[in-house]
Amino acid sequence: MLEIGLNHYLVLAAIIFCAGVFSMVSKRNAIGVLIGVELVLNAVNINFVAFGKYSGGNTSIDAQVIALFVIVLAAAEAAVAVAICTNYYRNLNTIDIDRGDAVSG
Amino acid sequence: MNQLLGQAWIPEGVDLFRFSPELTLVATIVLVLAVPMIMGRSARLVGGIVMLGIAAAGWLTWRVAAEVSGQGVAGMSPDPASAMLLVDNLSCFFKLILFFFAACVTGMWWMGSSASERNAPEFFVLLLGTALGMALMVGTLNMLLIVIAIELASLPSYAIVAFEKRDRAAAEVSLKYAIFGAISAAIMLYGISLLYGLYQSLSFVEVADGIATDLATGRNGVIIAVALLCFFCGIGFKISAVPFHFWCPDAFQGARIEVTTWLSVVSKAAGLILLMRLVHALAAAAGAEMISALAPLAWGIGILAMLTCTVGNLSAYMQTSVKRMLAYSSIAHAGYMLMVVAILAVPGSVGAASAVSALLVYISIYLFMNLGAFGVVALVYWHTGSDSINAFSGLIRRAPWLAIPMLCCLMSLVGLPPFAGFMGKFWILYALAEQGDAASWLYWTLFVVAVLNTLISLYYYMRVVVKMMLADDGQESVRAPAAGTIMVNLCGLLLIAMLIWAQPIKHFADRFSTNLYSAPVLTVDVGTIDQTTAHP
Numbered sequence: 001m002l003e004i005g006l007n008h009y010l011v012l013a014a015i016i017f018c019a020g021v022f023s024m025v026s027k028r029n030a031i032g033v034l035i036g037v038e039l040v041l042n043a044v045n046i047n048f049v050a051f052g053k054y055s056g057g058n059t060s061i062d063a064q065v066i067a068l069f070v071i072v073l074a075a076a077e078a079a080v081a082v083a084i085c086t087n088y089y090r091n092l093n094t095i096d097i098d099r100g101d102a103v104s105g
Numbered sequence: 106m107n108q109l110l111g112q113a114w115i116p117e118g119v120d121l122f123r124f125s126p127e128l129t130l131v132a133t134i135v136l137v138l139a140v141p142m143i144m145g146r147s148a149r150l151v152g153g154i155v156m157l158g159i160a161a162a163g164w165l166t167w168r169v170a171a172e173v174s175g176q177g178v179a180g181m182s183p184d185p186a187s188a189m190l191l192v193d194n195l196s197c198f199f200k201l202i203l204f205f206f207a208a209c210v211t212g213m214w215w216m217g218s219s220a221s222e223r224n225a226p227e228f229f230v231l232l233l234g235t236a237l238g239m240a241l242m243v244g245t246l247n248m249l250l251i252v253i254a255i256e257l258a259s260l261p262s263y264a265i266v267a268f269e270k271r272d273r274a275a276a277e278v279s280l281k282y283a284i285f286g287a288i289s290a291a292i293m294l295y296g297i298s299l300l301y302g303l304y305q306s307l308s309f310v311e312v313a314d315g316i317a318t319d320l321a322t323g324r325n326g327v328i329i330a331v332a333l334l335c336f337f338c339g340i341g342f343k344i345s346a347v348p349f350h351f352w353c354p355d356a357f358q359g360a361r362i363e364v365t366t367w368l369s370v371v372s373k374a375a376g377l378i379l380l381m382r383l384v385h386a387l388a389a390a391a392g393a394e395m396i397s398a399l400a401p402l403a404w405g406i407g408i409l410a411m412l413t414c415t416v417g418n419l420s421a422y423m424q425t426s427v428k429r430m431l432a433y434s435s436i437a438h439a440g441y442m443l444m445v446v447a448i449l450a451v452p453g454s455v456g457a458a459s460a461v462s463a464l465l466v467y468i469s470i471y472l473f474m475n476l477g478a479f480g481v482v483a484l485v486y487w488h489t490g491s492d493s494i495n496a497f498s499g500l501i502r503r504a505p506w507l508a509i510p511m512l513c514c515l516m517s518l519v520g521l522p523p524f525a526g527f528m529g530k531f532w533i534l535y536a537l538a539e540q541g542d543a544a545s546w547l548y549w550t551l552f553v554v555a556v557l558n559t560l561i562s563l564y565y566y567m568r569v570v571v572k573m574m575l576a577d578d579g580q581e582s583v584r585a586p587a588a589g590t591i592m593v594n595l596c597g598l599l600l601i602a603m604l605i606w607a608q609p610i611k612h613f614a615d616r617f618s619t620n621l622y623s624a625p626v627l628t629v630d631v632g633t634i635d636q637t638t639a640h641p
Contacts, residue, residue: 013298017295037284040291043295069249073253076256077287080264084276084283087267087279088280092273100280103354103359
């Protein structure tokens with residue numbers, strides 16, 4: 001019977017991280033990129049919580065506390081970024097990030 | 106539960122006093138939001154509150170600096186050995202610069218916006234929010250606080266760039282800025298989670314110690330490299346080092362000019378000081394016998410610095426917007442400052458002290474150069490409605506009191522005497538040469554690249570100067586508010602005065618930079634930390 005251990009969580013987090021990075025670089029839709037960012041942040045949380053549970057003999061709750069902080073940061077970031085997306089849509093009628101060409105050089 | 110409460114830490118009055126500049130900023134933010142609800146959304150009222158708050162914060166920083174400079178470092182923490190917040194000379198120095206600059210930017214805003222401006226409270230909440238984030242960023246080696254500080258500095262800046270909601274350019278560049286920032290912050294957090302997993306500590310001093318031990322035994326090399334690289338993503342974004350610089354010219358061009366001025370100096374300076382602290386902690390933990398193990402770090406930062414300089418200067422070449430040109434120039438200047446950080450990556454390096462003090466001198470001079478240059482661009486923009494280089498043609502006839510300070514600032518940005526920029530460059534080159542003699546030819550390479558880049562930059566700054574002095578297509582003269590004219594002329598005068606009184610300024614910076622070393626040295630001994638925070 002396979003015991004689920006730290007490595008399984010780390011591999012899961014690494015896969016989610018890669019999926020997030022892939023979605024960041026391949027999406028042209030701003031919301032798609034933001035979803036990629038959220039995926040990466042969730043990979044970070046899985047990492048932290050797994051380290052908090054499995055690190056031997058360490059009774060500190062640092063890792064769980066950081067995970068809470070990361071959740072709050074993700075929420076704040078999403079709030080600001082989505083507001084900016086809305087503003088972008090209002091001005092350009094699209095959320096395709098490649099369509100912005102007002103400044104260049 | 107009782108046990109937990111027994112461990113709980115209640116800050117003493119003296120701890121709160123050391124934190125008082127930040128607390129004053131928070132109080133100002135609350136006042137800026139609350140007072141207009143009672144007394145009406147008057148722009149002048151809000152500006153006045155902000156000025157008072159910044160002045161109070163600056164005065165408190167001065168008091169704290171006087172108290173702290175004797176003991177080297179003070180932390181706000183139950184355990185001074187692994188303080189989350191470091192209050193030392195370096196952070197006080199930066200905070201003084203930060204508050205002075207915030208007052209100047211508020212003054213610029215005051216001139217540029219009408220008294221009937223309705224959105225003043227929101228603008229200043231965002232501005233002071235970034236200031237708070239930067240004040241925290243320079244005073245910490247704790248990875249959680251680093252993340253929070255970087256986010257606190259970044260999130261309001263995305264919004265403040267988008268402040269003109271009807272402006273199409275602002276909407277676009279703020280989206281680019283926000284997405285770049287979100288990506289780099291997320292990747293940085295992943296790096297931090299790996300570092301935490303390796304060493305089970307959030308304090309970067311302990312992490313650096315663990316990294317040093319691992320490097321000595323040759324364990325975990327790849328994962329440490331990946332984690333540090335991810336970590337650098339977030340900081341590289343803040344200082345717009347080259348692979349992460351794409352947001353910078355766009356955001357600086359699309360934002361209001363006060364915001365551009367603000368972000369171009371302090372946001373980069375805060376990131377650089379944070380990076381300097383991290384690199385120094387790593388080098389201090391590694392010790393002198395591990396120079397070769399940390400060589401990749403020195404080379405990495407050095408190569409990034411060279412790239413940042415060169416890309417910034419070459420891209421500034423053919424810009425038609427002076428604002429955008431200055432944005433690229435700020436990337437190049439971040440490159441010069443990054444070269445200095447590369448010196449710190451050598452453990453026990455002889456040039457470390459002169460490198461830190463060169464960086465501090467450079468930041469203080471850079472502040473006035475950029476304030477003056479952006480100030481003139483702002484005054485011309487408010488009159489003509491254009492920041493293109495053609496709006497500057499014949500400026501010496503149209504507004505001599507704008508053209509002369511602009512000449513001083515641009516020549517100072519190049520680094521030509523008799524302006525203070527020469528001194529800033531000189532100390533940086535001096536530090537590089539000193540290190541080049543002592544350590545490796547990497548620093549002589551950096552030296553040569555810095556000199557070549559200065560030559561390149563001469564061309565595009567001169568283009569504006571030539572346009573101002575020699576070309577004249579008969580545009581009408583520029584009428585600028587008296588306060589603004591006085592401000593930019595003061596900047597120009599100061600740039601000359603700072604070269605004359607170079608020695609006192611250097612001594613001042615030396616005093617502030619020497620005690621950087623007491624901060625990590627106090628905390629570097631992991632053995633004692635384990636005893637003081639004994640696990641229950």
